[in-house]
Amino acid sequence: MLIRTLTILLILILTGLHTLTAQETEQENKKLIIGVKHTPPFIVRQQNGQYTGISVALWENIAKELRLDFEYKEYDLNGLLGALQQGDVDVCINPLTVTSQRVEQFDFTQPFFITNLAIAVDKTQQNKWLSFLSNFFSLQFLKAILLLLMVLLSFGILVWLFERHHNKEEFGPGMRGIWNGLWWSAVTMTTVGYGDKSPKTIGGRVVALIWMFTAIIIISGFTASIASSLTVNELEFAVKGPRDLKKVNTLAVRASSGQQYLENNNIPHEVAGDLKTALEQLANEEVNAVVYDEPIMKYTIRNLDLNSKVVVIPSKFATQYYSFSLPKNSELRSRINPVLLSEINGREWRVILDEYDLER
Template identity: 85%
Template sequence: MLIRLLTILFFLIVTGTSQLNAQEAKEQPNKKLIIGVKQTPPFIIKEENGQYSGISIALWENIAKELRLDFEYKEYDLNGLLGALRQGEVDVCINPLTVTSQRVEQFDFTQPFFITNLAIAVDKSQQNKWLSFLSNFFSLAFLKAVLLLLLVLLSFGVLVWFFERGQNKEEFGPGMKGIWNGLWWSAVTMTTVGYGDKSPKTIGGRVVALIWMFTAIIIISGFTASIASSLTVNELEFAVKGPKDLKKVHTLAVRASSGQQYLENNNIGHEETDNLKMALQQLAGEKVNAVVYDEPIMKYTIKNLDLGSKVAVIPSKFATQYYSFSLPKNSELRGRINPVLLSEINGREWRVILGEYDLEK
């Protein structure tokens, strides 16, 4: 009887365990992961045959191979990708998303795999130079500089005329004609033309001439700089040299990007567009003055669109960006991905991948 009871008990245990394992296998099948992507060269590039390549793709596929994960890519625009990630429609987003305080509240992030910064692209093609020159030539600043120069010339001309008018009537006669001759002499002396048709002969006139000869060199240099400044001030006034200058120019940012968030956080007025390609094309067409976006992506896109002759990224770097893979909140995949990701980015192959896209540091 005891043996029979033990046999029945053993059968029930084995049967129950098998059913439990079968139920768990049914509830947790070998799931194919949905990997959310958005075309973001050089991190995610869609080839003509529909396949994906790029830095993030290479990194993720190495991680997936190590973890033996089955997956498929699903493409979105940026807002759609963030929404799908928020709703749990994708298991991992491998786009180079910048880790921000707002995003940390909505998503989980892996360890960063790339560190960069924001940058500013500006239009380096100039408007019609002749029209710009003529506009500045007749500006108020230029006219003021010319009038001040004439006043100085006239002052020294009158001084030398005052001493010469009595004893040197042939060259510096009385009245307006003599004053004009004094002006002519001061201009010729200042420019070192040296015609010699007018020259002071009195002691007072020669003292004035001596002082004028030495000071004219300094004065003409100063006026030259002033005139040059008045001709170029309009171009220099609106030059974008860093993020502080963005407040006085027409700035454009990509909607939902880290660049847009930076502009909003710093109360910098700007317009928005759907993608970086559209933003750079508007910049090249002189419809805006500056575009703010992540530096490596912007540089790669400018090169890819062949806009190097019209658009340039200025040297100023600001707002450090940490790129990570993102997951829905409380995803168990983060704990599995992180160790492998850290191993990958510390390996030689990672440096080779970055080198292929001119991003090795």
């Protein structure tokens, strides 16, 4: 009886091991469906139908290490998210931003790239008069004017100290004399040459001589400082950051992290089907701003040759973590993560990023 029981247990164990091994072998031999969407520079669809780009290079290195057989299948963004949620794709290698909403729907690998949202604006939106007035009353401009007045007053007081007793008609005592000294130093510096005030004493003329040559040197510096504070900066636009988006006609790409940011912050906006369409609308002055992921937007602007019409402003906000995504509870995540971390910490990953002119 004991021998029969042990024999049955052994048979059950061997059968279970065989079934488990068969399932693992089947899983390893299964051809994975890798969901992609043309998203340069991370996923680039070539004319011959092949895919290249940052995400493709990273994934193919991981698949090679894990000996995974796969094929790519392309979707639009909404189709890709739907296929991922339904399990029609095994891995999505598009640079999806990890958000709280998406975490509830999908599994994500460790992030492989960290970036931020940015704003693109039309260069013709540059408000020169507004920028001029803003700069005219800026702290930099006021400092330059104040420093200039201090220098003028210093030399005016010096010449007044020498002239106040010997040239009372032109400089005189008290505040009137100091004002006349300031007037003289300003006229001398600007080389207007009215001649209504001129030093008569030796000390006054020495001060005047020093001031004449000094003014030639410093006037150029002050002129440059004042000019720079009044010059309209080429990046001085009506939109300087995300706070200004409520005041302009803003556009986002459907189902993107940019659209989610605008919705979360109650910023009115329109929606475009893809980034190319959005940027073309911006270049044609149909909208005032486009919100999207910075590296993808900059790369697309260069590729569409829109640099003369569209610019990404320096303001950066809303950090984005790019990860591969998988259907919920996928066993592939635990296998992919260690290899992914090894890859992005290796030299080849830096070479890939440099190839596409991206910082790590």
